[in-house]
Amino acid sequence: MSKPVDIPAVKRQLKIKTGVVKRLSKELTLYNKEAEAQQRKYDEFKSKVSNEEDEAKLRSEETMLKEAKKMVPDAESRLSKAVLDLREFTVATKDIPELKDDQDFIAAKEALEEAEM
Numbered sequence: 001m002s003k004p005v006d007i008p009a010v011k012r013q014l015k016i017k018t019g020v021v022k023r024l025s026k027e028l029t030l031y032n033k034e035a036e037a038q039q040r041k042y043d044e045f046k047s048k049v050s051n052e053e054d055e056a057k058l059r060s061e062e063t064m065l066k067e068a069k070k071m072v073p074d075a076e077s078r079l080s081k082a083v084l085d086l087r088e089f090t091v092a093t094k095d096i097p098e099l100k101d102d103q104d105f106i107a108a109k110e111a112l113e114e115a116e117m
Helices: 007-046 052-093 103-115
Strands: none
Touching: 007 052, 007 103, 052 103
């Protein structure tokens, strides 16, 4: 005999895990845009360097560029872990009849699809 499933708890976990995946997807997109913008700014400034003061500012811009680029792999890693966690949870709960057409379960699947694009 199988033990009863706490549907409200499962739905709560689905919402939480789905929210994490959505938030981290947005975060990764923002970090990528920031890194691209910082790269353009650095490249533009580098082409205009003409004196020592500009060289110092260029080094500062380079540091900012490196920092922006560092955030991307970290965000990718966190998103990857969150996607794996949500995927495992949806696989483990897919056979629960009460969740078959549940909006939270559907939202979780959609979040996984979007994150994997």
